[in-house]
Amino acid sequence: MSWPHWIIVPVVLPLLAGAALLLIERGRPALAARLSLLATAAQLLVAISLAALAADGSVRAYLVGNWSAPFGIALALDRLSALLLVLTGVIALAAVAYAVAGDTNSRLDRRGPHFHALFQFQLMGLAGAFLTADLFNLFVFFEVLLIASYGLLLHAAGVARLRAAIHYVSFNLAGSALFLIAASALYGITGTLNMADLAQRVAQLPPESAQLARSAGLLLLVVFCVKAALLPLYFWLPSTYGAATAPVAALFAIMTKVGVYAVARMYTLVFGADGGVAANLAQPWLPVLGLGTIALAAVGALAARDLRGMIGYLVIASAGTLLLALGLGSRDTVAAALFYLVNSTLVIAVLYLLADRIGAQRGEHGDALAPGPFGAERSWLGTAYFVAAVAVGGLPPLAGFLGKSLLLAAALDTSYAAWVWTIVLTSGLAIIISMVRAGSRIFWKPFEPAAPAAAIATSSIHVLALGWLFAALLLNTAAAGPLARFTGAAAQQLFERRAYIDAVLGARPVPPAVPIRAIVGDKPGKDKP
Amino acid sequence: MSIELLLSIGLGVLAASGVWLLLRARVFDLIVGLTLLSYAVNVFIFLTGRVRVGAPPIVDGKLAPTLASYADPLPQALVLTAIVISFAMTALILVIALRANAETGSDHVDGAEPAGTEAAERGR
Numbered sequence: 001m002s003w004p005h006w007i008i009v010p011v012v013l014p015l016l017a018g019a020a021l022l023l024i025e026r027g028r029p030a031l032a033a034r035l036s037l038l039a040t041a042a043q044l045l046v047a048i049s050l051a052a053l054a055a056d057g058s059v060r061a062y063l064v065g066n067w068s069a070p071f072g073i074a075l076a077l078d079r080l081s082a083l084l085l086v087l088t089g090v091i092a093l094a095a096v097a098y099a100v101a102g103d104t105n106s107r108l109d110r111r112g113p114h115f116h117a118l119f120q121f122q123l124m125g126l127a128g129a130f131l132t133a134d135l136f137n138l139f140v141f142f143e144v145l146l147i148a149s150y151g152l153l154l155h156a157a158g159v160a161r162l163r164a165a166i167h168y169v170s171f172n173l174a175g176s177a178l179f180l181i182a183a184s185a186l187y188g189i190t191g192t193l194n195m196a197d198l199a200q201r202v203a204q205l206p207p208e209s210a211q212l213a214r215s216a217g218l219l220l221l222v223v224f225c226v227k228a229a230l231l232p233l234y235f236w237l238p239s240t241y242g243a244a245t246a247p248v249a250a251l252f253a254i255m256t257k258v259g260v261y262a263v264a265r266m267y268t269l270v271f272g273a274d275g276g277v278a279a280n281l282a283q284p285w286l287p288v289l290g291l292g293t294i295a296l297a298a299v300g301a302l303a304a305r306d307l308r309g310m311i312g313y314l315v316i317a318s319a320g321t322l323l324l325a326l327g328l329g330s331r332d333t334v335a336a337a338l339f340y341l342v343n344s345t346l347v348i349a350v351l352y353l354l355a356d357r358i359g360a361q362r363g364e365h366g367d368a369l370a371p372g373p374f375g376a377e378r379s380w381l382g383t384a385y386f387v388a389a390v391a392v393g394g395l396p397p398l399a400g401f402l403g404k405s406l407l408l409a410a411a412l413d414t415s416y417a418a419w420v421w422t423i424v425l426t427s428g429l430a431i432i433i434s435m436v437r438a439g440s441r442i443f444w445k446p447f448e449p450a451a452p453a454a455a456i457a458t459s460s461i462h463v464l465a466l467g468w469l470f471a472a473l474l475l476n477t478a479a480a481g482p483l484a485r486f487t488g489a490a491a492q493q494l495f496e497r498r499a500y501i502d503a504v505l506g507a508r509p510v511p512p513a514v515p516i517r518a519i520v521g522d523k524p525g526k527d528k529p
Numbered sequence: 530m531s532i533e534l535l536l537s538i539g540l541g542v543l544a545a546s547g548v549w550l551l552l553r554a555r556v557f558d559l560i561v562g563l564t565l566l567s568y569a570v571n572v573f574i575f576l577t578g579r580v581r582v583g584a585p586p587i588v589d590g591k592l593a594p595t596l597a598s599y600a601d602p603l604p605q606a607l608v609l610t611a612i613v614i615s616f617a618m619t620a621l622i623l624v625i626a627l628r629a630n631a632e633t634g635s636d637h638v639d640g641a642e643p644a645g646t647e648a649a650e651r652g653r
Contacts, residue, residue, distance in 0.1 A: 136607060143614050150621060162629040163640040166556065169622050170638070173563050173615075174551060177570045180611050184604065188577030193603075 007062040010127035018120030036116035044089030054082035059503035076133035079490035095247035101461030111156035122148035164243035182219035196504035203276035210277035228259025238312030246356030250349035286327020293320030298427035307367035318344035332410035338487035340403030371445035375455025543569035567615035578604035
């Protein structure tokens with residue numbers, strides 16, 4: 001692992017794979033599907049090896065253009081980035097396997113052009129956003145993943161998807177405009193876009209720049225909460241995710257976590273406790289809005305009329321819980337949030353794939369929460385739904401319970417303790433009730449005329465994709481101890497911002513193999529070490 | 530009136546018009562609004578390098594290499610990126626809007642007039 005370029009591989013690999021897929025997708029679709037699977041599996045392996053690398057606790061920086069840190073773009077790998085890269089890889093592999101499952105007529109990747117290329121570009125955007133240490137570069141990777149997600153959302157076309165796409169695209173374009181204003185305002189007052197350098201300079205800002213810095217920081221919070229779906233910015237989410245095809249929706253489960261990641265990074269590193277005039281910027285807002293989000297998401301889940309709509313509200317509830325925990329701002333609550341993030345993202349991906357299988361078994365009833373005929377696969381789908389419901393409801397013995405109890409225990413030391421316990425537990429109950437209601441309507445009230453309408457059989461690849469995610473859920477539970485230690489260390493690392501700053505700003509460019517002067521000729525000018 | 534004040538007022542009017550159009554719930558207005566908003570953002574990014582006249586952005590060795598004698602080149606590079614992205618996104622949302630209009634026959638952002646309005650009655 002001494003090769004220095006491993007850190008950029010998660011960005012370059014999907015880029016090359018996506019470009020190759022664009023060329024061969026039309027002519028040789030079977031080969032394209034294999035290549036996409038292979039690239040995604042390789043991405044997961046790279047992510048795991050990066051996580052092994054990051055587990056030693058040091059922050060590794062990578063200078064993309066070989067310019068020293070505040071001047072060029074830098075990437076940085078720490079435990080939090082590595083954790084999210086692995087999670088992305090696990091979900092992406094299941095999603096792409098699910099998309100290529102089935103026969104030629106039912107395969108989801110054949111419903112429109114360029115599924116696999118867009119999928120790889122989305123992976124590139126996700127990996128870049130998790131790795132970058134430059135605010136403007138974060139914007140660019142946000143755009144990469146958003147542009148790919150627009151295409152993926154519209155995959156397979158249809159009126160519902162077009163309608164959702166107009167809302168989703170215009171909302172995110174407005175969000176991007178705010179991101180640009182915030183980033184350039186920060187550049188205007190600090191003269192840097194490198195996050196490590198920003199962290200130092202924002203802390204030393206004179207009081208007359210305080211208002212501008214705080215406005216820019218809060219604008220960034222709005223942008224990240226658009227991505228993470230926090231109250232009052234989540235209304236686009238249920239219809240958008242519900243309209244997407246199942247593997248795309250499963251991958252989108254990690255996309256809301258990009259917003260959560262950006263909040264965790266920026267509001268500890270730059271606008272954290274040591275942020276000078278802009279210290280603890282998000283603290284007054286996130287707990288209150290997070291609690292409101294959880295409460296409304298529970299109501300939404302209870303009121304949902306189809307399974308995908310309900311899962312959309314579960315995504316929002318999980319985002320609300322995570323942002324609440326980040327907003328409480330102690331190291332224990334952040335550690336609990338990171339632990340809970342793994343479980344909640346996995347289970348949402350599972351639920352979207354399961355909802356698609358259930359819909360395929362019920363003909364024209366689809367995933368509506370109403371009694372209807374059911375195909376031959378009721379028992380195993382019911383069992384899988386039950387396990388997923390236990391995981392998403394935060395019931396023992398699965399890791400969702402551990403995540404929630406870690407959060408509740410950590411919240412005891414904060415001034416919001418009573419609110420957190422009341423609202424998290426009540427909304428947890430509401431989510432369990434809505435899961436039970438949906439399950440009993442779908443599985444326990446079969447239609448009497450037992451002629452199941454055109455059920456589409458589940459192929460073994462479908463089962464493999466779902467089984468992979470269930471295995472990840474069980475591993476998450478079985479290895480809860482090591483994972484909790486890892487997320488605890490990741491939270492610790494977030495709060496020790498000195499190490500991050502030193503690693504990024506201290507990274508030295510690699511000396512060129514051939515002296516630059518030999519290429520451009522000897523010119524008088526300043527010399528750099 | 531200083532040029533900074535004039536530019537700030539212009540930016541404010543552009544951004545406010547963009548937001549107002551965004552809220553109109555018609556696809557065409559929405560796209561024009563997004564375009565105006567992105568113009569405002571682009572000018573804003575450009576201005577974070579401060580308003581300067583006659584300052585070169587590239588170090589040529591004749592002037593002292595400080596920001597006092599040169600224009601900041603970074604906002605100019607940033608604004609190029611932002612222009613390219615917002616231009617491409619406008620093209621994309623135009624295509625989506627045209628497809629949606631062809632499929633739904635409505636220019637409302639929800640794909641249909643809200644129930645109970647005059648326009649919905651007329652459409653019936």
